[in-house]
Structure formats: C-alpha cells, structure tokens
Amino acid sequence: MDIRLDGIGHSYGDVEVLKDISLDISSGQIVCIVGPSGCGKSTLLRFLGGLERPKTGEVLQIGSPPEGSLNPLTYVFQDFALLPWRTVKGNVSLVLEGHGLRTDQSSAIIDDVLARTKLTEFADALPKQLSGGMKQRVAIARALAVNPAVMLMDEPLSALDSQTRELLMDDLVDLWSRQPFTAVYVTHNLAEAVRLGHRVVVLSRRPGKIREIVEIDKHLNAREFGDADLDAHQKHLWRLMRDEARAADAELLHA
Amino acid sequence: MLNKNSNGSGVQKETQGRSVTFRGGGFSPKPRRWIGPVVFLFLIVIAEWGTRAGWISALTMPRPSDVFVTFQQLYESGLLAKHLGPSLSRLVVGAAIGVSIGIGVGVLIGLFSYIRSGMVPLIAAIFPIPKIALLPLFVIWFGIGEGSKYALIAFGTFTPTVVATYGAVDNVDRSLIRMGQSFGLSWWSIVRKIVLPGAMPGILSGLRISLAIAIILLVAAEMLGAEYGIGAYILEAGSLYDLERLFAGVVILSLLGVIVSTLIGLIERYMLDWRS
Ligand SMILES: Nc1ncnc2c1ncn2[C@@H]1O[C@H](COP(=O)(O)OP(=O)(O)OP(=O)(O)O)[C@@H](O)[C@H]1O
Numbered sequence: 001m002d003i004r005l006d007g008i009g010h011s012y013g014d015v016e017v018l019k020d021i022s023l024d025i026s027s028g029q030i031v032c033i034v035g036p037s038g039c040g041k042s043t044l045l046r047f048l049g050g051l052e053r054p055k056t057g058e059v060l061q062i063g064s065p066p067e068g069s070l071n072p073l074t075y076v077f078q079d080f081a082l083l084p085w086r087t088v089k090g091n092v093s094l095v096l097e098g099h100g101l102r103t104d105q106s107s108a109i110i111d112d113v114l115a116r117t118k119l120t121e122f123a124d125a126l127p128k129q130l131s132g133g134m135k136q137r138v139a140i141a142r143a144l145a146v147n148p149a150v151m152l153m154d155e156p157l158s159a160l161d162s163q164t165r166e167l168l169m170d171d172l173v174d175l176w177s178r179q180p181f182t183a184v185y186v187t188h189n190l191a192e193a194v195r196l197g198h199r200v201v202v203l204s205r206r207p208g209k210i211r212e213i214v215e216i217d218k219h220l221n222a223r224e225f226g227d228a229d230l231d232a233h234q235k236h237l238w239r240l241m242r243d244e245a246r247a248a249d250a251e252l253l254h255a
Numbered sequence: 256m257l258n259k260n261s262n263g264s265g266v267q268k269e270t271q272g273r274s275v276t277f278r279g280g281g282f283s284p285k286p287r288r289w290i291g292p293v294v295f296l297f298l299i300v301i302a303e304w305g306t307r308a309g310w311i312s313a314l315t316m317p318r319p320s321d322v323f324v325t326f327q328q329l330y331e332s333g334l335l336a337k338h339l340g341p342s343l344s345r346l347v348v349g350a351a352i353g354v355s356i357g358i359g360v361g362v363l364i365g366l367f368s369y370i371r372s373g374m375v376p377l378i379a380a381i382f383p384i385p386k387i388a389l390l391p392l393f394v395i396w397f398g399i400g401e402g403s404k405y406a407l408i409a410f411g412t413f414t415p416t417v418v419a420t421y422g423a424v425d426n427v428d429r430s431l432i433r434m435g436q437s438f439g440l441s442w443w444s445i446v447r448k449i450v451l452p453g454a455m456p457g458i459l460s461g462l463r464i465s466l467a468i469a470i471i472l473l474v475a476a477e478m479l480g481a482e483y484g485i486g487a488y489i490l491e492a493g494s495l496y497d498l499e500r501l502f503a504g505v506v507i508l509s510l511l512g513v514i515v516s517t518l519i520g521l522i523e524r525y526m527l528d529w530r531s
C-alpha cells in the first residue's frame with residue numbers, strides 16, 4: 001500500500017502551518033521528515049494517520065493494506081504511550097483485543113513481535129521497571145503486532161540518551177532488513193535521518209513547504225555510524241536547514 | 256576582591272576544609288508502623304490515669320477501662336451483633352449505591368462536554384447541603400424504614416465520589432487516549448481499558464473520604480425509627496448521658512473507620528502497584 005499526499009495545506013486560526021505538500025510514500029521505504037521546530041511535522045503526521053483533517057488537499061491510500069493488517073496506519077509516539085498498569089505483554093495484547101483473534105493466534109503474534117524486538121524475557125515486566133530504550137522497544141513491538149502498512153513515527157528516539165538512540169537505530173535497521181516496513185519518520189536529528197531514511201524530506205519553516213527531497217541510495221545495512229558519504233548528506237541537510245532554523249527561532253521570539 | 260588575594264600574600268590558604276552543610280532531606284514522609292498504635296495507647300493511658308487519679312472528673316470523661324467493660328458486656332449479651340448487623344448492611348448498601356452512581360456520573364462528567372456543563376454547577380450546589388437536613392424529605396420519599404437510611408448514606412457518598420472521579424478522569428494522560436484512538440480501539444474499550452484504570456488512583460483516594468462520610472451519616476440515618484444500629488445505640492446513650500455506652504459506641508465507629516481505611520490501603524497496594 002502506498003500513500004500519496006496531494007496538495008496538503010492547513011492553518012490553525014490565522015497561523016498557516018502547512019502549505020501545498022505533495023509527496024508519495026511508496027511501500028517498503030522509510031521516509032524521514034526533517035524541518036525546523038513548529039513547521040508542522042507532527043501536524044502532517046496526524047493527517048497521515050487520520051487523527052486530524054487538513055483544510056486543503058487529501059491523503060490518499062493507493063492499493064489495499066497487506067493481508068491481516070489490523071491497523072494499517074500505526075503510530076509510534078515520542079513519549080512511548082505505554083499503559084503503566086499493563087505488563088509488556090499486556091501492552092501488546094491491548095491492540096490485538098477486539099479484533100476477534102483466538103487466544104492462540106494473539107499469543108503467537110505477541111511472542112513473535114517480542115522476539116523480534118528482543119523483549120521475550122521481559123514479557124511480564126511492568127513499564128516502570130524498564131529503561132527508556134526498552135519502553136520504546138515495547139512501543140515498536142506493539143506497533144508491529146498490528147501488522148501496519150505504514151508506521152508513523154514522531155521523534156521516536158528523541159526522549160532517549162544518545163547511546164540508547166544508537167542502539168535502537170541499529171535495532172530498527174535490523175528489523176527493516178529482516179522484513180521491510182514502510183515508515184514516515186519525523187525527527188530533529190539529522191544523523192537519524194541519514195541513517196534510516198531512504199528519502200529525507202526537508203521542510204521549510206512555517207508555513208511548512210517541501211524544500212528539497214534528498215534520496216539516499218546506500219542500503220540501510222551498509223550504513224554505519226560516521227560514514228563519509230552519510231556525513232556529506234548530513235552536511236548538505238544541515239546547510240539546507242540552518243537558515244530556516246535560525247529564522248524560525250527568531251520568529252518565535254517575535255510572536 | 257578576587258584578584259587581591261590571588262597571589263597568596265594576604266590570606267593563608269586553608270588546607271583543612273570544612274564539610275559542606277547538609278541542607279537536603281525531609282519532605283518525604285515514610286510509614287512508621289508502630290507510631291499509630293503508640294499514639295492511641297498514650298492517649299488512653301493518660302485518660303485512664305487522669306480519671307483514676309481524679310484530675311479528670313468522672314463527669315467530663317468516662318474511664319477507658321469502664322468503657323472497655325461496657326463494650327465487653329455489649330459483646331457478651333449478643334447485643335453488639337444485633338446493633339452491628341443492621342448498621343453494616345445500611346453502610347454497605349448505602350455506600351455501594353452512592354459510590355457506584357457517583358463513579359458513573361463522574362466518568363460521564365469527565366467525558367462529555369454537555370453533561371459536564373450541566374452537572375458541575377448542580378454538584379457544586381448539592382455538595383454543601385448538610386444531608387442530615389434532608390432526612391425528613393428522604394423519610395417522605397422512601398418511608399421510615401430502611402429506604403430512607405440507604406438514601407441518606409447514598410446521597411452523602413455520591414457527591415464526594417463524583418467530584419473525585421471527574422477530577423481523576425481529567426487527570427488521565429491524554430496521550431494514552433490518543434494512543435488508543437490511533438490503534439482503532441472502540442470508544443468503550445478506551446473507557447474501560449484506559450480511562451477507568453488511569454482514573455483509579457484518584458477514585459480510590461476519593462473513596463477514603465466518601466466512606467468516612469458514610470460512617471458519619473450512619474448515625475444520622477439511625478436517628479429516626481431505628482431500633483437497632485450503632486447510631487441508634489449511641490443516640491440512646493447520649494440522651495441518657497450514659498457516657499460509658501456513648502464512648503463504647505463511638506469506639507466502634509472509630510474502629511469501623513480504621514478498618515475501612517486499611518481495606519482501601521490494601522486495595523491500593525494491590526491494584527496500584529504499577530505506580531512508580
Ligand atoms: N491543535 C493546535 N491548535 C493550534 N495550533 C496548533 C495545534 N497544533 C499545532 N499547532 C501549531 O502549529 C504549528 C506546527 O505544530 P507542529 O506540532 O506540527 O510542529 P512540529 O514541526 O511538529 O514542531 P516540533 O519540531 O517542535 O515538534 C506550531 O506553531 C503549533 O503551535
């Protein structure tokens with residue numbers, strides 16, 4: 001299933017947030033979205049997942065979601081959004097309940113996703129016992145459990161320290177290599193963008209427009225921390241963003 | 256200032272050093288199990304000593320040991336069970352009605368704009384009414400029998416439960432609800448699996464207050480037409496100025512309060528062990 005954004009525009013009151021965004025997200029690709037603070041990245045992601053409607057333009061699904069997808073458009077949140085009163089297993093099973101699955105079917109799914117995110121031994125732990133990185137892995141396991149067509153990730157790693165972030169990026173690359181998934185990945189961190197993105201979409205400051213789309217051809221597996229060509233991409237992205245970010249920063253002060 | 260002494264000519268360098276003054280700590284009470292009973296025991300011993308030594312006159316306060324003897328007689332004569340039975344059933348039925356309607360209405364207020372706008376002023380209007388004042392009204396509505404007693408206790412527990420519940424629902428993390436919606440959970444599943452468990456801490460602490468109020472209202476409810484009941488027992492003793500029996504009755508109510516509070520504590524420990 002592909003997703004097409006067709007001339008998306010939106011404003012909150014007098015504030016124009018997004019303007020004329022058109023973009024194709026093809027299946028099996030990770031599309032990273034970067035842009036200065038307040039340019040409407042989270043808003044765009046809410047449109048993609050149907051949590052909010054844009055004023056102009058449309059979000060289109062092209063083709064049908066994969067067989068057995070329980071929730072084609074699935075979020076991974078920055079703050080994990082785990083239910084603190086449910087165990088790791090319980091948090092995953094939450095999203096399987098109400099779909100009429102048999103117990104053995106859902107426990108097979110739970111076992112599978114916990115194994116894929118290396119959480120099998122923590123199945124019965126409560127969120128309060130887990131570190132930030134583990135919590136986000138639970139959230140990723142939960143997202144995988146519904147077999148999504150597209151994962152919508154809003155700064156999934158920015159609540160984590162930089163070492164944990166590296167480890168989780170490796171995990172995400174691993175997951176993707178074993179079973180490619182489609183994702184829209186919003187981030188502030190350009191290193192994450194060049195590490196995980198097949199395409200990196202740079203938005204301008206508010207109102208957010210597409211400034212440039214950078215394609216990174218290198219295979220995800222072949223990308224390493226500190227690769228020279230990735231660095232070059234990152235520098236290029238930073239040059240694109242620097243002036244926008246500075247202007248956006250100054251704008252907030254005058255608002 | 257800084258430069259003056261930096262070349263070491265004036266002040267001699269201190270090599271000994273003082274340890275930094277500690278100014279942290281405090282502000283986090285921890286349970287000290289034995290303190291509670293010790294306070295009770297201390298007060299009882301003082302009262303016993305005072306009444307025996309005579310510096311507390313027998314008219315102002317009954318002797319604790321006499322109260323204990325009265326209590327023992329009450330127990331041995333089988334009257335205790337006779338009084339406790341009806342009281343407990345009034346308490347349980349009345350509080351169960353009040354608390355469950357209270358939680359229901361509180362959740363509705365927490366979830367729906369129109370119900371909130373309509374009900375919050377209404378609740379604010381009925382909260383401060385002393386429910387005892389309405390007892391005659393309840394007697395007319397529900398009769399002199401058990402009905403009016405249930406109604407009084409239910410009404411008294413209802414308002415604090417509503418206020419605690421909608422406050423608790425307001426405090427449920429909205430990001431968890433968004434998460435539920437983003438996974439396509441039904442409205443009812445979100446209420447059942449996210450809103451209610453998330454509001455449970457607030458509801459339980461509201462329950463402490465509601466149930467204490469229920470015990471207070473028990474005495475009021477038994478003012479009219481109750482032959483048996485702790486409240487009836489206390490009121491009868493009061494009208495005869497029989498301080499021993501009055502205190503024996505009051506002690507029973509206090510014990511009831513302690514038991515209820517302990518039970519809620521246990522439920523909290525069991526149900527809310529997910530809190531960090
Ligand atoms: N519900 C809303 N009502 C009014 N204004 C909003 C709302 N949501 C977002 N905005 C405004 O829209 C703009 C874009 O917000 P958005 O959260 O999408 O930005 P963002 O790119 O995700 O920012 P950040 O990088 O800080 O996460 C901001 O100026 C924000 O104040």
Ligand SMILES: [Mg+2]
Nearest residue numbers: 041042043154
């Ligand atoms: Mg954002």
